[in-house]
Amino acid sequence: MTTFVDRVELHVAAGNGGHGCASVHREKFKPLGGPDGGNGGRGGDVILTVEQSVTTLLDYHHSPHRKATNGKPGEGGNRSGKDGQDLVLPVPDGTVVLDKAGNVLADLVGQGTSYVAAQGGRGGLGNAALASARRKAPGFALLGVPGDLQDIVLELKTVADVALVGYPSAGKSSLISVLSAAKPKIADYPFTTLVPNLGVVTAGSTVYTIADVPGLIPGASQGKGLGLEFLRHVERCSVLVHVLDTATLESERDPVSDLDVIEEELKQYGGLDRRPRIVVLNKIDVPDGKDLAEMVRPDLEARGYRVFEVSAVAHLGLKELSFALADLVAKARAARPAEEATRIVIRPKAVDDAGFTVTREEAEGEPLFRVRGEKPERWVRQTDFNNDEAVGYLADRLNRLGVEEELMKAGARSGDGVAIGPEDNAVVFDWEPTVMAGAEMLGRRGEDHRFEAPRPAAQRRRDREAERDESSREFDGFEPF
Template sequence: MAIPSFVDAATLTVAGGNGGHGCASIHREKFKPLGGPDGGNGGNGGSVILRVEPGLTTLVEYHRQSQRRAQNGQPGKGDHANGANGDDVVLAVPDGTVVRDADTGETLADLVGAEAEVVVAAGGRGGLGNAALASSTRKAPGFALLGEEGEARRVTLELKVLADVGLVGFPSAGKSSLIAAISRARPKIADYPFTTLVPNLGVVVAGDVTFTVADVPGLIEGASEGRGLGHDFLRHIERCLAIVHVIDCATYEPGRDPLTDLDIIEAELAAHGGLEDRPRMVALNKVDVTDAAELADIVRPELEARGLPTFLVSTKTGEGLRALTFAMADEVARRRAEAPKPEPARIVIRPAPVAGGPEFTIRKQGDGEGGFVWRVRGDKPERWVRQTDFNNGEAVGYLADRFARLGIEDALLAEGARAGDAVAIGEGEHPVVFDFAPQVEIGAELLSRRGEDQRLFDERESVKRRRKLDAEYHAAKEAERLTRMASEGYSADKGASEEGEDD
């Protein structure tokens, strides 16, 4: 199956890079094997960013490749070497792209204007190394924090063409011929319905006003419900400042007339919604045909009585095109003048609102027969769990200290939790489950306080051996001295008495 060259909707699976793990390292050098912690931090993962590229007009690139992932952050190393941050992935999208969450339908961004961008998948933060975790009470941490996983989600991209005037009408009404006659656009033109399969854009200059015109593929009755091609392209006129009905006055299809065609198209626009405030104009096309010119003269008073500016045009002879283009230019200029002036682009940092309540919630799940569990939820505790290496007892002890400082232990006791109860902390269906042990340290069995390395305070074995050898050496020297004195007829007591007589 051939991939179309124009794609105005795509579903994209994106994932930010994972953060690098922190490093647990002890500085070592000659005669100083325990020089303190020197593990570096892990690098942050890269993010996936959507950015407007003014020259781009299609989303076909994401139709071909629908999965994008940013680079992971590098782990930290010893000697205070931090890991490198992962590179961001910047995806170019056309101007006018609407970004929505594919699962919830929430609108994430409406990208309008050059360089407009949005982060759709943030990278994970890197974990801290043991050098960053050291403190006055934890002088040599034997652990480091793990990097967080990057954000992953599915997003839908919808392109809404940015045009000032939208041409709507039945198939073969002459919309493509009209846009070709008033601009340099060269869309495909043929004498069969649904010739136009993609929206065409043309730039029109009328006096001092330059504006763009969009040729929307033909609409039929029921287009808002999915019939024909109109359902896929109705959104392309949502950004238009004005709408021009192109009506075929030379059609030979039974049951067709200009007023009926207009009513059907207006019903479809109303069903689509959001277009009630757009000014309308009517272009009665193909008046170069005798019967069509007579019909246009008959219906023109009725259309003007409805308050619709009406123009008799012929894309073949050029009749009425100048008046139509200048009328469109006047309407576009008026709408632009009424629109509020755009503010200069600036970076606005909006931190997430801080909730006034506690930073975690506790809920008892289950019943007495099948057992129960205390479920703890909150951004901080869940993030701390993801950062913890549960194969390291000291890291688990550090996590318990963080929970205690946050007040989770006291809150569990207040809720009625007892020692040995199951406590689940973490997001999703597979949280980490602990056995509640109040006032009991959970860390590794260390002789020193949790977080301290007893090796920094204990005497090393090499020092003990050297001191033992020194003591044996001095004892042997002392024994040799006493033996020599004894062989010379001296004793320690005699020597002491002689010294006393001399005094």
Template sequence: MSRFVDRVVIHVSAGDGGNGCASVHREKFKPLGGPDGGNGGNGGDVTLVVDAGVHTLLDFHFRPNAKATNGKQGQGSNRSGANGEGLELKVPDGTVVLTEDGEVLADLVGHGTQYVAARGGRGGLGNAALASKARKAPGFALLGEPGDARDLVLELRSVADVGLIGFPSAGKSSLIAVLSAARPKIADYPFTTLVPNLGVVTAGESVFTVADVPGLIPGASQGKGLGLDFLRHIERCAVLVHVVDCATEEPDRDPVSDVDAVEAELAQYTPSLGDDLAERPRIVVLNKIDIPDAADLAEIVRPEMEARGWRVFEVSTASQKGLRELTFALGEVVEADRASKPAPERTRVVLRPTAVDDSGFTVEPDPEIDGGFIVRGERPERWVRQTNFDNDEAIGYLGDRLARLGVEEALAAKGAKPGSPVTIGRMQFDWEPSTPAGVAVMMSGRGTDTRLDQTDRANAADRKAAKQARRVHGDETARGTGDDGE
């Protein structure tokens, strides 16, 4: 038996970036031919894609975990690692993506609409990409960044123009069955409809969709009964239709009190998409007038409903009386709502350059450590994640990057002293300044490779000194020969 699921919590994990490779080209008679380590591949993204063929979130109910593949590590001979494969998750039209705190991240409407739920990590650079004039043979490579991992809430909110609202067994399912080709379950007991039903209705040249949503009872805005399972599916509707049972046999119910109870629940419900339900047009349908007592009751309550400014229609789904007038009235309201909305525009690419005075990081005192500081910023935190702290040269490279960014100057300006604990991301270390902004200290040769000292090949300085020595020796020999000739 199929199930309808319209709210799930999923855990998405993007792929991690591959590590860069620290390699040195080796060839016969060339013991140290230069760095040739390739870059690591990028991790795959996890993307939500609207698919018109998907109508429920049932797949995520049974498989809530989604993980994209990792990027491959770089290799020698300048071979970059392969990128991880992205993962596309198909969701139904009208899916809203929220955080666990209820913040709306994306409203996915329209076939093909995409949202990157988790972005893959960057691949680390190999030592070939890190080579420079000052660091000709780096003995390290950058690590790949971890991919995003987060918990998301997916809620399906029906994309319909008309929403049928009312108490259980008011005749909503019967109404949508005669107006469209939808075939919902119809029975003579409450809460027959447990899932939203959508039907397509044609009224002249107007074509619109009607949603038959689960029945409402007092307290639904606090989750009583089907509660929010009902209310979230009317957030997108252009017009709300009160379907009232004029033939109810319950002594404590009447059409006016039913409508007031539903309106009270709508007033207490706050849509997360931002629109106010009180501003939506209302239409009242007095149903089951094929029963004589119901027809008499409809005549009595009709003036009171019209006094509220609402259009009222007396219909019978059994005899189909009044349905044609209702259909064209709904089409008129839907077309007016469509005309009032601005025409959709193409998505524009918005460029937001960094402000001139934005350093890209902040330095704050650490509230938990006396004399400590916390450096926050996208680039410093990313550089720390990419650093292999088992490699002294990689740590030196990180220090150079932070110094060029101005972190050391900012720490000195905040009163940091040598040995002060500094936290960047998840790493904490003792600050040792190396720029004039702090206390000058002698550092070992950064950017050097100890393997260069092990080769027997003469470097440029040795060759220049040997050339000068040969020239001096030649001059002395020439002078000695001249003296012997005299």
């Protein structure tokens, strides 16, 4: 049964925003008290938070679909809907968040650091919030925005000070078991260790963590064996320890060639060139192992390596090794910044970004102009297309954003199709250019002059003046019962 998982694909869904409410206040002797529809509640976010007690991504391997709660709709009497509850997902220290394309979204290091993986949808505004001096009694409210749907990849990169690397059965698990209180599985066959093991070592006043990275063989950086799966756990380690087997039974292997193979794999993986290295010649308790260690030690020291001869079984040379590692770890910590904050990748918009794009396409031989952008797509999702006044309000917002002007520049003509949103979820309509959008031209609820036959410009101007005079005398078209 799997007990350790360091890479999962997670499907997260934030909560949807609640719909706004369109309501008119009524009470005895006050039949028309004005709009009092409340706003919808915000949908809950999905938040990844580092928790030190969590050491694996196993829970998300078994349950990869997670969803936050939705916001509640608004109600009359200016009562706003309740916000959805955020869903907090604990992850191990050192978790990297990537998108499906492999781009890093966040690198979570340190207790309590967090990242919003999916943002809850906005609640729709009620008609009380939409009221203005010109639109005193809106007969519509905005719908809630759906929450984000994200497919993300979580990768765990072990946060340790020292990494033990080497061939299978070189004695890495035995070494970590005698240097620390870790109890890894130890046996006399290759690939005994299938997951990284962590141990805590105390040497004088320095306390550091040591990790046993399994599965490194020739071709590990290209995915052979278990190397590619666990090489990521070496990335955060400050010191690398080459554990070389001086008592191997394979005739074609020796400590120097083993070192060259592992160094080549680390080089191919990338990003590990400047890490300090120590060479440990293990199993010197075996007579042939002691002789081989003494034979290859001068060659390794000539390459600039600091070499230690140890035996994990006989507990030889361990004290010197642990204090040497403590010294390197202390120097690495002193060279780091005082605090290492979590890394979240932010991709700001360009300063000349209009917030939307207009592209021309062909659909069944007819021109189709597609509008893409965060604001236009959100506004479309918030619109109740069964309400003419809400449609007019949407047109005003698009017009103020400059969508109509861009459509004209792109060559759109009256009657051409316009789609707002992606291909699989777009709102398509026939475009009719207007001088002024509809909601501000509405004299009564549910009426929109853009849907009437074209009128001369002088007539339209007189009608607007008459509507302004009327709105100053009446309550936006409503009359007392």
